[in-house]
Amino acid sequence: MFKKIITLIIIQFSFSSTLIAKELNVFACEPEWKSLVEEIGGEKVKAISATHAKQDPHHIRARPSLIAKIRRADLIFCSGAGLEVGWLPLLLQKAKNTVQPGKLGYFMASEYTPVIDIPETIDRSHGDVHPEGNPHIHLDPNNILLVAKELNRRLALINPSNKSYYQEQYNNFMNRWKKSISIWSKEIASIKGKKIIIHHKSFDYLLNWIELDAIASLEVKPGIPPTASHLKDILQKINNNPADIIVISQYDPVDGALWLAEKTLIPVATLPYTIGGNEESKNLFALFDSSINLLQDELYGK
Ligand SMILES: [Zn+2]
Structure with missing residues:
Protein backbone atom coordinates (compact mmCIF):
# COMPACT_ATOMS: atom_id res chain seq x y z
CA MET A 1 0.00 0.00 0.00
CA PHE A 2 2.74 2.40 1.09
CA LYS A 3 4.75 1.55 -2.02
CA LYS A 4 1.68 2.20 -4.17
CA ILE A 5 1.20 5.66 -2.66
CA ILE A 6 4.85 6.50 -3.20
CA THR A 7 4.61 5.34 -6.83
CA LEU A 8 1.47 7.42 -7.31
CA ILE A 9 3.16 10.47 -5.84
CA ILE A 10 6.15 9.96 -8.12
CA ILE A 11 3.92 9.53 -11.18
CA GLN A 12 1.89 12.58 -10.25
CA PHE A 13 5.01 14.62 -9.60
CA SER A 14 6.66 13.71 -12.89
CA PHE A 15 3.37 14.25 -14.74
CA SER A 16 2.91 17.73 -13.32
CA SER A 17 6.54 18.69 -13.84
CA THR A 18 6.24 17.66 -17.51
CA LEU A 19 3.22 19.92 -17.77
CA ILE A 20 5.09 22.77 -16.16
CA ALA A 21 8.03 22.19 -18.46
CA LYS A 22 5.70 22.42 -21.47
CA GLU A 23 4.34 25.81 -20.45
CA LEU A 24 6.04 28.50 -22.51
CA ASN A 25 7.31 31.56 -20.69
CA VAL A 26 6.35 34.66 -22.60
CA PHE A 27 7.77 38.11 -21.92
CA ALA A 28 5.42 40.62 -23.57
CA CYS A 29 6.56 44.22 -23.67
CA GLU A 30 2.99 45.59 -23.67
CA PRO A 31 -0.37 44.37 -22.32
CA GLU A 32 -1.89 43.97 -25.82
CA TRP A 33 0.67 41.30 -26.72
CA LYS A 34 0.25 39.50 -23.39
CA SER A 35 -3.46 39.38 -24.15
CA LEU A 36 -2.95 38.10 -27.70
CA VAL A 37 -0.53 35.36 -26.68
CA GLU A 38 -2.99 34.25 -23.99
CA GLU A 39 -5.79 34.07 -26.59
CA ILE A 40 -3.73 31.70 -28.76
CA GLY A 41 -1.43 30.05 -26.23
CA GLY A 42 -4.22 29.47 -23.69
CA GLU A 43 -3.18 27.29 -20.77
CA LYS A 44 0.08 26.33 -22.49
CA VAL A 45 1.68 29.73 -21.97
CA LYS A 46 2.60 31.77 -18.94
CA ALA A 47 2.80 35.41 -19.99
CA ILE A 48 3.81 38.59 -18.24
CA SER A 49 3.76 42.16 -19.53
CA ALA A 50 6.71 44.45 -18.83
CA THR A 51 4.46 47.52 -18.87
CA HIS A 52 0.89 48.29 -17.84
CA ALA A 53 -1.67 50.63 -19.35
CA LYS A 54 -0.79 53.58 -17.15
CA GLN A 55 2.90 53.39 -18.02
CA ASP A 56 4.38 55.04 -21.07
CA PRO A 57 5.81 52.12 -23.07
CA HIS A 58 8.42 54.41 -24.68
CA HIS A 59 10.09 54.97 -21.34
CA ILE A 60 10.34 52.45 -18.53
CA ARG A 61 13.20 51.59 -16.21
CA ALA A 62 15.15 48.36 -16.81
CA ARG A 63 14.39 47.10 -13.29
CA PRO A 64 16.14 43.97 -11.87
CA SER A 65 12.75 42.21 -11.64
CA LEU A 66 12.30 42.66 -15.40
CA ILE A 67 15.81 41.32 -16.06
CA ALA A 68 14.91 38.18 -14.10
CA LYS A 69 11.67 37.80 -16.07
CA ILE A 70 13.25 38.24 -19.50
CA ARG A 71 15.99 35.77 -18.55
CA ARG A 72 13.35 33.00 -18.25
CA ALA A 73 11.53 33.89 -21.48
CA ASP A 74 11.09 31.39 -24.34
CA LEU A 75 9.31 34.08 -26.34
CA ILE A 76 9.89 37.84 -26.25
CA PHE A 77 6.87 39.51 -27.86
CA CYS A 78 6.95 43.28 -28.40
CA SER A 79 5.78 46.00 -30.79
CA GLY A 80 9.25 46.76 -32.19
CA ALA A 81 9.79 49.63 -34.66
CA GLY A 82 11.73 51.42 -31.96
CA LEU A 83 8.97 51.60 -29.31
CA GLU A 84 11.09 49.73 -26.75
CA VAL A 85 14.49 50.95 -27.94
CA GLY A 86 15.06 52.82 -24.67
CA TRP A 87 14.87 49.72 -22.47
CA LEU A 88 14.54 46.35 -24.24
CA PRO A 89 18.13 46.13 -25.55
CA LEU A 90 19.41 46.93 -22.06
CA LEU A 91 17.24 44.19 -20.51
CA LEU A 92 18.44 41.68 -23.13
CA GLN A 93 22.03 42.58 -22.57
CA LYS A 94 21.79 42.24 -18.80
CA ALA A 95 19.71 39.04 -18.83
CA LYS A 96 21.99 37.16 -21.25
CA ASN A 97 19.05 35.06 -22.44
CA THR A 98 19.73 32.92 -25.54
CA VAL A 99 16.63 34.53 -27.09
CA GLN A 100 18.11 37.52 -28.94
CA PRO A 101 17.25 39.49 -32.11
CA GLY A 102 17.13 37.18 -35.13
CA LYS A 103 16.01 34.15 -33.08
CA LEU A 104 12.60 32.53 -33.44
CA GLY A 105 11.71 33.51 -29.88
CA TYR A 106 12.34 37.21 -30.57
CA PHE A 107 9.12 38.42 -32.13
CA MET A 108 8.58 42.08 -33.04
CA ALA A 109 4.97 42.46 -34.15
CA SER A 110 5.50 45.52 -36.36
CA GLU A 111 7.74 43.48 -38.69
CA TYR A 112 4.58 41.70 -39.86
CA THR A 113 2.24 44.67 -40.38
CA PRO A 114 2.28 47.78 -42.52
CA VAL A 115 3.94 50.67 -40.65
CA ILE A 116 2.61 54.22 -41.09
CA ASP A 117 4.00 57.70 -40.24
CA ILE A 118 7.51 56.92 -41.54
CA PRO A 119 9.25 60.31 -41.57
CA GLU A 120 10.56 61.46 -44.92
CA THR A 121 13.70 62.82 -43.35
CA ILE A 122 15.13 61.60 -40.08
CA ASP A 123 16.50 64.25 -37.83
CA ARG A 124 16.98 62.93 -34.32
CA SER A 125 18.15 66.34 -33.15
CA HIS A 126 14.49 67.33 -33.29
CA GLY A 127 13.74 64.53 -30.87
CA ASP A 128 11.40 62.41 -33.01
CA VAL A 129 11.05 59.21 -30.99
CA HIS A 130 9.78 57.26 -34.00
CA PRO A 131 12.33 57.48 -36.83
CA GLU A 132 11.28 53.97 -37.98
CA GLY A 133 7.61 54.94 -38.27
CA ASN A 134 4.71 54.53 -35.89
CA PRO A 135 5.07 51.44 -33.64
CA HIS A 136 1.57 51.66 -32.05
CA ILE A 137 0.26 49.07 -34.52
CA HIS A 138 -2.17 47.15 -32.29
CA LEU A 139 -4.99 49.70 -32.65
CA ASP A 140 -5.80 48.63 -36.22
CA PRO A 141 -7.78 45.39 -35.81
CA ASN A 142 -6.54 44.19 -39.20
CA ASN A 143 -2.99 44.29 -37.86
CA ILE A 144 -4.04 41.94 -35.05
CA LEU A 145 -4.95 39.36 -37.74
CA LEU A 146 -1.45 39.58 -39.24
CA VAL A 147 0.34 39.42 -35.89
CA ALA A 148 -1.81 36.51 -34.67
CA LYS A 149 -0.92 34.51 -37.80
CA GLU A 150 2.82 34.91 -37.24
CA LEU A 151 2.43 34.28 -33.52
CA ASN A 152 0.68 30.96 -34.19
CA ARG A 153 3.48 29.94 -36.59
CA ARG A 154 6.18 30.75 -34.05
CA LEU A 155 4.44 29.09 -31.12
CA ALA A 156 4.19 25.84 -33.14
CA LEU A 157 7.90 25.98 -34.04
CA ILE A 158 9.09 26.83 -30.53
CA ASN A 159 6.83 24.27 -28.88
CA PRO A 160 5.91 21.60 -31.53
CA SER A 161 4.26 19.24 -29.05
CA ASN A 162 1.39 21.72 -28.62
CA LYS A 163 1.10 22.65 -32.30
CA SER A 164 -2.45 21.30 -32.75
CA TYR A 165 -3.60 22.97 -29.53
CA TYR A 166 -2.29 26.37 -30.73
CA GLN A 167 -3.86 25.84 -34.14
CA GLU A 168 -7.27 25.18 -32.61
CA GLN A 169 -7.02 28.21 -30.33
CA TYR A 170 -5.85 30.32 -33.28
CA ASN A 171 -8.76 29.24 -35.51
CA ASN A 172 -11.19 30.02 -32.75
CA PHE A 173 -9.65 33.44 -32.10
CA MET A 174 -9.56 34.33 -35.81
CA ASN A 175 -13.24 33.45 -36.25
CA ARG A 176 -14.28 35.59 -33.32
CA TRP A 177 -11.96 38.44 -34.31
CA LYS A 178 -13.18 38.56 -37.93
CA LYS A 179 -16.80 38.60 -36.72
CA SER A 180 -15.95 41.47 -34.37
CA ILE A 181 -14.27 43.44 -37.16
CA SER A 182 -17.43 43.21 -39.25
CA ILE A 183 -19.56 44.42 -36.30
CA TRP A 184 -17.12 47.27 -35.49
CA SER A 185 -17.00 48.31 -39.15
CA LYS A 186 -20.76 48.98 -39.02
CA GLU A 187 -20.50 50.80 -35.69
CA ILE A 188 -17.77 53.21 -36.82
CA ALA A 189 -19.57 54.23 -40.02
ZN1 LIG B 1 4.94 56.55 -29.75
Missing part, protein backbone atom coordinates in the same frame (compact mmCIF):
# COMPACT_ATOMS: atom_id res chain seq x y z
CA SER A 190 -21.34 57.08 -38.20
CA ILE A 191 -18.14 58.74 -36.92
CA LYS A 192 -16.01 58.57 -40.07
CA GLY A 193 -14.49 61.89 -41.13
CA LYS A 194 -14.68 63.55 -37.69
CA LYS A 195 -11.78 65.88 -36.88
CA ILE A 196 -9.49 64.82 -34.06
CA ILE A 197 -6.64 66.42 -32.12
CA ILE A 198 -4.21 63.86 -30.75
CA HIS A 199 -1.55 64.18 -28.07
CA HIS A 200 0.95 61.66 -29.44
CA LYS A 201 0.71 59.32 -32.42
CA SER A 202 -0.54 56.52 -30.13
CA PHE A 203 -3.93 56.32 -31.85
CA ASP A 204 -2.97 56.89 -35.51
CA TYR A 205 -3.73 53.29 -36.52
CA LEU A 206 -7.15 53.46 -34.86
CA LEU A 207 -7.86 56.82 -36.50
CA ASN A 208 -6.73 55.55 -39.91
CA TRP A 209 -8.87 52.46 -39.62
CA ILE A 210 -11.96 54.44 -38.57
CA GLU A 211 -11.08 57.16 -41.13
CA LEU A 212 -11.01 59.96 -38.59
CA ASP A 213 -9.08 63.04 -39.55
CA ALA A 214 -6.16 63.89 -37.20
CA ILE A 215 -5.77 67.62 -37.80
CA ALA A 216 -3.21 68.45 -35.11
CA SER A 217 -0.91 66.91 -32.52
CA LEU A 218 -0.37 68.46 -29.08
CA GLU A 219 3.19 67.20 -29.11
CA VAL A 220 5.52 69.44 -31.10
CA LYS A 221 7.05 66.28 -32.54
CA PRO A 222 6.62 62.68 -31.38
CA GLY A 223 8.25 62.61 -27.94
CA ILE A 224 8.49 66.40 -27.58
CA PRO A 225 5.83 67.69 -25.11
CA PRO A 226 3.52 70.59 -25.99
CA THR A 227 4.91 74.11 -25.66
CA ALA A 228 2.88 77.28 -25.12
CA SER A 229 3.64 78.56 -28.62
CA HIS A 230 2.74 75.23 -30.23
CA LEU A 231 -0.59 75.16 -28.36
CA LYS A 232 -1.33 78.71 -29.47
CA ASP A 233 -0.63 77.71 -33.08
CA ILE A 234 -3.12 74.85 -32.75
CA LEU A 235 -5.69 77.21 -31.21
CA GLN A 236 -5.33 79.55 -34.16
CA LYS A 237 -5.55 76.68 -36.63
CA ILE A 238 -8.76 75.28 -35.14
CA ASN A 239 -10.39 78.72 -35.00
CA ASN A 240 -10.74 78.41 -38.77
CA ASN A 241 -11.07 74.63 -38.89
CA PRO A 242 -12.79 73.41 -35.70
CA ALA A 243 -11.95 69.98 -34.27
CA ASP A 244 -14.60 67.62 -32.87
CA ILE A 245 -12.58 65.93 -30.12
CA ILE A 246 -9.20 65.75 -28.36
CA VAL A 247 -7.95 62.22 -27.79
CA ILE A 248 -5.35 61.23 -25.19
CA SER A 249 -4.17 58.00 -23.53
CA GLN A 250 -3.92 57.12 -19.84
CA TYR A 251 -0.21 57.84 -19.78
CA ASP A 252 -0.18 61.14 -21.69
CA PRO A 253 0.22 64.34 -19.66
CA VAL A 254 -3.18 66.11 -19.61
CA ASP A 255 -2.15 69.78 -19.26
CA GLY A 256 -2.02 70.65 -22.98
CA ALA A 257 -5.30 68.88 -23.72
CA LEU A 258 -7.08 70.58 -20.79
CA TRP A 259 -5.74 74.03 -21.73
CA LEU A 260 -7.03 73.64 -25.27
CA ALA A 261 -10.36 72.16 -24.11
CA GLU A 262 -10.91 75.10 -21.77
CA LYS A 263 -10.27 77.61 -24.54
CA THR A 264 -12.39 75.86 -27.17
CA LEU A 265 -14.91 73.67 -25.28
CA ILE A 266 -13.83 70.73 -27.44
CA PRO A 267 -14.40 67.50 -25.45
CA VAL A 268 -11.40 65.43 -24.31
CA ALA A 269 -11.66 61.63 -24.55
CA THR A 270 -9.21 59.45 -22.65
CA LEU A 271 -9.14 56.23 -24.62
CA PRO A 272 -7.91 53.01 -23.02
CA TYR A 273 -5.07 52.53 -25.58
CA THR A 274 -4.37 49.02 -24.28
CA ILE A 275 -5.66 46.25 -22.01
CA GLY A 276 -6.34 47.68 -18.54
CA GLY A 277 -6.55 51.26 -19.83
CA ASN A 278 -10.02 51.42 -18.31
CA GLU A 279 -12.25 49.08 -16.38
CA GLU A 280 -13.98 47.68 -19.48
CA SER A 281 -10.84 46.88 -21.47
CA LYS A 282 -10.08 43.46 -20.04
CA ASN A 283 -9.08 41.84 -23.35
CA LEU A 284 -8.51 42.84 -26.99
CA PHE A 285 -12.18 42.54 -27.93
CA ALA A 286 -13.26 44.76 -25.03
CA LEU A 287 -10.46 47.24 -25.82
CA PHE A 288 -11.94 47.94 -29.26
CA ASP A 289 -15.54 47.88 -27.96
CA SER A 290 -14.65 50.44 -25.32
CA SER A 291 -12.60 52.69 -27.64
CA ILE A 292 -15.42 52.84 -30.21
CA ASN A 293 -18.07 53.45 -27.53
CA LEU A 294 -16.07 56.28 -25.97
CA LEU A 295 -15.55 57.99 -29.33
CA GLN A 296 -19.24 57.64 -30.20
CA ASP A 297 -20.31 58.95 -26.79
CA GLU A 298 -18.07 62.01 -27.01
CA LEU A 299 -18.86 62.76 -30.65
CA TYR A 300 -22.62 62.32 -30.43
CA GLY A 301 -23.37 62.62 -26.71
CA LYS A 302 -24.73 59.84 -24.54
Whole structure:
Protein backbone atom coordinates (compact mmCIF):
# COMPACT_ATOMS: atom_id res chain seq x y z
CA MET A 1 0.00 0.00 0.00
CA PHE A 2 2.74 2.40 1.09
CA LYS A 3 4.75 1.55 -2.02
CA LYS A 4 1.68 2.20 -4.17
CA ILE A 5 1.20 5.66 -2.66
CA ILE A 6 4.85 6.50 -3.20
CA THR A 7 4.61 5.34 -6.83
CA LEU A 8 1.47 7.42 -7.31
CA ILE A 9 3.16 10.47 -5.84
CA ILE A 10 6.15 9.96 -8.12
CA ILE A 11 3.92 9.53 -11.18
CA GLN A 12 1.89 12.58 -10.25
CA PHE A 13 5.01 14.62 -9.60
CA SER A 14 6.66 13.71 -12.89
CA PHE A 15 3.37 14.25 -14.74
CA SER A 16 2.91 17.73 -13.32
CA SER A 17 6.54 18.69 -13.84
CA THR A 18 6.24 17.66 -17.51
CA LEU A 19 3.22 19.92 -17.77
CA ILE A 20 5.09 22.77 -16.16
CA ALA A 21 8.03 22.19 -18.46
CA LYS A 22 5.70 22.42 -21.47
CA GLU A 23 4.34 25.81 -20.45
CA LEU A 24 6.04 28.50 -22.51
CA ASN A 25 7.31 31.56 -20.69
CA VAL A 26 6.35 34.66 -22.60
CA PHE A 27 7.77 38.11 -21.92
CA ALA A 28 5.42 40.62 -23.57
CA CYS A 29 6.56 44.22 -23.67
CA GLU A 30 2.99 45.59 -23.67
CA PRO A 31 -0.37 44.37 -22.32
CA GLU A 32 -1.89 43.97 -25.82
CA TRP A 33 0.67 41.30 -26.72
CA LYS A 34 0.25 39.50 -23.39
CA SER A 35 -3.46 39.38 -24.15
CA LEU A 36 -2.95 38.10 -27.70
CA VAL A 37 -0.53 35.36 -26.68
CA GLU A 38 -2.99 34.25 -23.99
CA GLU A 39 -5.79 34.07 -26.59
CA ILE A 40 -3.73 31.70 -28.76
CA GLY A 41 -1.43 30.05 -26.23
CA GLY A 42 -4.22 29.47 -23.69
CA GLU A 43 -3.18 27.29 -20.77
CA LYS A 44 0.08 26.33 -22.49
CA VAL A 45 1.68 29.73 -21.97
CA LYS A 46 2.60 31.77 -18.94
CA ALA A 47 2.80 35.41 -19.99
CA ILE A 48 3.81 38.59 -18.24
CA SER A 49 3.76 42.16 -19.53
CA ALA A 50 6.71 44.45 -18.83
CA THR A 51 4.46 47.52 -18.87
CA HIS A 52 0.89 48.29 -17.84
CA ALA A 53 -1.67 50.63 -19.35
CA LYS A 54 -0.79 53.58 -17.15
CA GLN A 55 2.90 53.39 -18.02
CA ASP A 56 4.38 55.04 -21.07
CA PRO A 57 5.81 52.12 -23.07
CA HIS A 58 8.42 54.41 -24.68
CA HIS A 59 10.09 54.97 -21.34
CA ILE A 60 10.34 52.45 -18.53
CA ARG A 61 13.20 51.59 -16.21
CA ALA A 62 15.15 48.36 -16.81
CA ARG A 63 14.39 47.10 -13.29
CA PRO A 64 16.14 43.97 -11.87
CA SER A 65 12.75 42.21 -11.64
CA LEU A 66 12.30 42.66 -15.40
CA ILE A 67 15.81 41.32 -16.06
CA ALA A 68 14.91 38.18 -14.10
CA LYS A 69 11.67 37.80 -16.07
CA ILE A 70 13.25 38.24 -19.50
CA ARG A 71 15.99 35.77 -18.55
CA ARG A 72 13.35 33.00 -18.25
CA ALA A 73 11.53 33.89 -21.48
CA ASP A 74 11.09 31.39 -24.34
CA LEU A 75 9.31 34.08 -26.34
CA ILE A 76 9.89 37.84 -26.25
CA PHE A 77 6.87 39.51 -27.86
CA CYS A 78 6.95 43.28 -28.40
CA SER A 79 5.78 46.00 -30.79
CA GLY A 80 9.25 46.76 -32.19
CA ALA A 81 9.79 49.63 -34.66
CA GLY A 82 11.73 51.42 -31.96
CA LEU A 83 8.97 51.60 -29.31
CA GLU A 84 11.09 49.73 -26.75
CA VAL A 85 14.49 50.95 -27.94
CA GLY A 86 15.06 52.82 -24.67
CA TRP A 87 14.87 49.72 -22.47
CA LEU A 88 14.54 46.35 -24.24
CA PRO A 89 18.13 46.13 -25.55
CA LEU A 90 19.41 46.93 -22.06
CA LEU A 91 17.24 44.19 -20.51
CA LEU A 92 18.44 41.68 -23.13
CA GLN A 93 22.03 42.58 -22.57
CA LYS A 94 21.79 42.24 -18.80
CA ALA A 95 19.71 39.04 -18.83
CA LYS A 96 21.99 37.16 -21.25
CA ASN A 97 19.05 35.06 -22.44
CA THR A 98 19.73 32.92 -25.54
CA VAL A 99 16.63 34.53 -27.09
CA GLN A 100 18.11 37.52 -28.94
CA PRO A 101 17.25 39.49 -32.11
CA GLY A 102 17.13 37.18 -35.13
CA LYS A 103 16.01 34.15 -33.08
CA LEU A 104 12.60 32.53 -33.44
CA GLY A 105 11.71 33.51 -29.88
CA TYR A 106 12.34 37.21 -30.57
CA PHE A 107 9.12 38.42 -32.13
CA MET A 108 8.58 42.08 -33.04
CA ALA A 109 4.97 42.46 -34.15
CA SER A 110 5.50 45.52 -36.36
CA GLU A 111 7.74 43.48 -38.69
CA TYR A 112 4.58 41.70 -39.86
CA THR A 113 2.24 44.67 -40.38
CA PRO A 114 2.28 47.78 -42.52
CA VAL A 115 3.94 50.67 -40.65
CA ILE A 116 2.61 54.22 -41.09
CA ASP A 117 4.00 57.70 -40.24
CA ILE A 118 7.51 56.92 -41.54
CA PRO A 119 9.25 60.31 -41.57
CA GLU A 120 10.56 61.46 -44.92
CA THR A 121 13.70 62.82 -43.35
CA ILE A 122 15.13 61.60 -40.08
CA ASP A 123 16.50 64.25 -37.83
CA ARG A 124 16.98 62.93 -34.32
CA SER A 125 18.15 66.34 -33.15
CA HIS A 126 14.49 67.33 -33.29
CA GLY A 127 13.74 64.53 -30.87
CA ASP A 128 11.40 62.41 -33.01
CA VAL A 129 11.05 59.21 -30.99
CA HIS A 130 9.78 57.26 -34.00
CA PRO A 131 12.33 57.48 -36.83
CA GLU A 132 11.28 53.97 -37.98
CA GLY A 133 7.61 54.94 -38.27
CA ASN A 134 4.71 54.53 -35.89
CA PRO A 135 5.07 51.44 -33.64
CA HIS A 136 1.57 51.66 -32.05
CA ILE A 137 0.26 49.07 -34.52
CA HIS A 138 -2.17 47.15 -32.29
CA LEU A 139 -4.99 49.70 -32.65
CA ASP A 140 -5.80 48.63 -36.22
CA PRO A 141 -7.78 45.39 -35.81
CA ASN A 142 -6.54 44.19 -39.20
CA ASN A 143 -2.99 44.29 -37.86
CA ILE A 144 -4.04 41.94 -35.05
CA LEU A 145 -4.95 39.36 -37.74
CA LEU A 146 -1.45 39.58 -39.24
CA VAL A 147 0.34 39.42 -35.89
CA ALA A 148 -1.81 36.51 -34.67
CA LYS A 149 -0.92 34.51 -37.80
CA GLU A 150 2.82 34.91 -37.24
CA LEU A 151 2.43 34.28 -33.52
CA ASN A 152 0.68 30.96 -34.19
CA ARG A 153 3.48 29.94 -36.59
CA ARG A 154 6.18 30.75 -34.05
CA LEU A 155 4.44 29.09 -31.12
CA ALA A 156 4.19 25.84 -33.14
CA LEU A 157 7.90 25.98 -34.04
CA ILE A 158 9.09 26.83 -30.53
CA ASN A 159 6.83 24.27 -28.88
CA PRO A 160 5.91 21.60 -31.53
CA SER A 161 4.26 19.24 -29.05
CA ASN A 162 1.39 21.72 -28.62
CA LYS A 163 1.10 22.65 -32.30
CA SER A 164 -2.45 21.30 -32.75
CA TYR A 165 -3.60 22.97 -29.53
CA TYR A 166 -2.29 26.37 -30.73
CA GLN A 167 -3.86 25.84 -34.14
CA GLU A 168 -7.27 25.18 -32.61
CA GLN A 169 -7.02 28.21 -30.33
CA TYR A 170 -5.85 30.32 -33.28
CA ASN A 171 -8.76 29.24 -35.51
CA ASN A 172 -11.19 30.02 -32.75
CA PHE A 173 -9.65 33.44 -32.10
CA MET A 174 -9.56 34.33 -35.81
CA ASN A 175 -13.24 33.45 -36.25
CA ARG A 176 -14.28 35.59 -33.32
CA TRP A 177 -11.96 38.44 -34.31
CA LYS A 178 -13.18 38.56 -37.93
CA LYS A 179 -16.80 38.60 -36.72
CA SER A 180 -15.95 41.47 -34.37
CA ILE A 181 -14.27 43.44 -37.16
CA SER A 182 -17.43 43.21 -39.25
CA ILE A 183 -19.56 44.42 -36.30
CA TRP A 184 -17.12 47.27 -35.49
CA SER A 185 -17.00 48.31 -39.15
CA LYS A 186 -20.76 48.98 -39.02
CA GLU A 187 -20.50 50.80 -35.69
CA ILE A 188 -17.77 53.21 -36.82
CA ALA A 189 -19.57 54.23 -40.02
CA SER A 190 -21.34 57.08 -38.20
CA ILE A 191 -18.14 58.74 -36.92
CA LYS A 192 -16.01 58.57 -40.07
CA GLY A 193 -14.49 61.89 -41.13
CA LYS A 194 -14.68 63.55 -37.69
CA LYS A 195 -11.78 65.88 -36.88
CA ILE A 196 -9.49 64.82 -34.06
CA ILE A 197 -6.64 66.42 -32.12
CA ILE A 198 -4.21 63.86 -30.75
CA HIS A 199 -1.55 64.18 -28.07
CA HIS A 200 0.95 61.66 -29.44
CA LYS A 201 0.71 59.32 -32.42
CA SER A 202 -0.54 56.52 -30.13
CA PHE A 203 -3.93 56.32 -31.85
CA ASP A 204 -2.97 56.89 -35.51
CA TYR A 205 -3.73 53.29 -36.52
CA LEU A 206 -7.15 53.46 -34.86
CA LEU A 207 -7.86 56.82 -36.50
CA ASN A 208 -6.73 55.55 -39.91
CA TRP A 209 -8.87 52.46 -39.62
CA ILE A 210 -11.96 54.44 -38.57
CA GLU A 211 -11.08 57.16 -41.13
CA LEU A 212 -11.01 59.96 -38.59
CA ASP A 213 -9.08 63.04 -39.55
CA ALA A 214 -6.16 63.89 -37.20
CA ILE A 215 -5.77 67.62 -37.80
CA ALA A 216 -3.21 68.45 -35.11
CA SER A 217 -0.91 66.91 -32.52
CA LEU A 218 -0.37 68.46 -29.08
CA GLU A 219 3.19 67.20 -29.11
CA VAL A 220 5.52 69.44 -31.10
CA LYS A 221 7.05 66.28 -32.54
CA PRO A 222 6.62 62.68 -31.38
CA GLY A 223 8.25 62.61 -27.94
CA ILE A 224 8.49 66.40 -27.58
CA PRO A 225 5.83 67.69 -25.11
CA PRO A 226 3.52 70.59 -25.99
CA THR A 227 4.91 74.11 -25.66
CA ALA A 228 2.88 77.28 -25.12
CA SER A 229 3.64 78.56 -28.62
CA HIS A 230 2.74 75.23 -30.23
CA LEU A 231 -0.59 75.16 -28.36
CA LYS A 232 -1.33 78.71 -29.47
CA ASP A 233 -0.63 77.71 -33.08
CA ILE A 234 -3.12 74.85 -32.75
CA LEU A 235 -5.69 77.21 -31.21
CA GLN A 236 -5.33 79.55 -34.16
CA LYS A 237 -5.55 76.68 -36.63
CA ILE A 238 -8.76 75.28 -35.14
CA ASN A 239 -10.39 78.72 -35.00
CA ASN A 240 -10.74 78.41 -38.77
CA ASN A 241 -11.07 74.63 -38.89
CA PRO A 242 -12.79 73.41 -35.70
CA ALA A 243 -11.95 69.98 -34.27
CA ASP A 244 -14.60 67.62 -32.87
CA ILE A 245 -12.58 65.93 -30.12
CA ILE A 246 -9.20 65.75 -28.36
CA VAL A 247 -7.95 62.22 -27.79
CA ILE A 248 -5.35 61.23 -25.19
CA SER A 249 -4.17 58.00 -23.53
CA GLN A 250 -3.92 57.12 -19.84
CA TYR A 251 -0.21 57.84 -19.78
CA ASP A 252 -0.18 61.14 -21.69
CA PRO A 253 0.22 64.34 -19.66
CA VAL A 254 -3.18 66.11 -19.61
CA ASP A 255 -2.15 69.78 -19.26
CA GLY A 256 -2.02 70.65 -22.98
CA ALA A 257 -5.30 68.88 -23.72
CA LEU A 258 -7.08 70.58 -20.79
CA TRP A 259 -5.74 74.03 -21.73
CA LEU A 260 -7.03 73.64 -25.27
CA ALA A 261 -10.36 72.16 -24.11
CA GLU A 262 -10.91 75.10 -21.77
CA LYS A 263 -10.27 77.61 -24.54
CA THR A 264 -12.39 75.86 -27.17
CA LEU A 265 -14.91 73.67 -25.28
CA ILE A 266 -13.83 70.73 -27.44
CA PRO A 267 -14.40 67.50 -25.45
CA VAL A 268 -11.40 65.43 -24.31
CA ALA A 269 -11.66 61.63 -24.55
CA THR A 270 -9.21 59.45 -22.65
CA LEU A 271 -9.14 56.23 -24.62
CA PRO A 272 -7.91 53.01 -23.02
CA TYR A 273 -5.07 52.53 -25.58
CA THR A 274 -4.37 49.02 -24.28
CA ILE A 275 -5.66 46.25 -22.01
CA GLY A 276 -6.34 47.68 -18.54
CA GLY A 277 -6.55 51.26 -19.83
CA ASN A 278 -10.02 51.42 -18.31
CA GLU A 279 -12.25 49.08 -16.38
CA GLU A 280 -13.98 47.68 -19.48
CA SER A 281 -10.84 46.88 -21.47
CA LYS A 282 -10.08 43.46 -20.04
CA ASN A 283 -9.08 41.84 -23.35
CA LEU A 284 -8.51 42.84 -26.99
CA PHE A 285 -12.18 42.54 -27.93
CA ALA A 286 -13.26 44.76 -25.03
CA LEU A 287 -10.46 47.24 -25.82
CA PHE A 288 -11.94 47.94 -29.26
CA ASP A 289 -15.54 47.88 -27.96
CA SER A 290 -14.65 50.44 -25.32
CA SER A 291 -12.60 52.69 -27.64
CA ILE A 292 -15.42 52.84 -30.21
CA ASN A 293 -18.07 53.45 -27.53
CA LEU A 294 -16.07 56.28 -25.97
CA LEU A 295 -15.55 57.99 -29.33
CA GLN A 296 -19.24 57.64 -30.20
CA ASP A 297 -20.31 58.95 -26.79
CA GLU A 298 -18.07 62.01 -27.01
CA LEU A 299 -18.86 62.76 -30.65
CA TYR A 300 -22.62 62.32 -30.43
CA GLY A 301 -23.37 62.62 -26.71
CA LYS A 302 -24.73 59.84 -24.54
ZN1 LIG B 1 4.94 56.55 -29.75
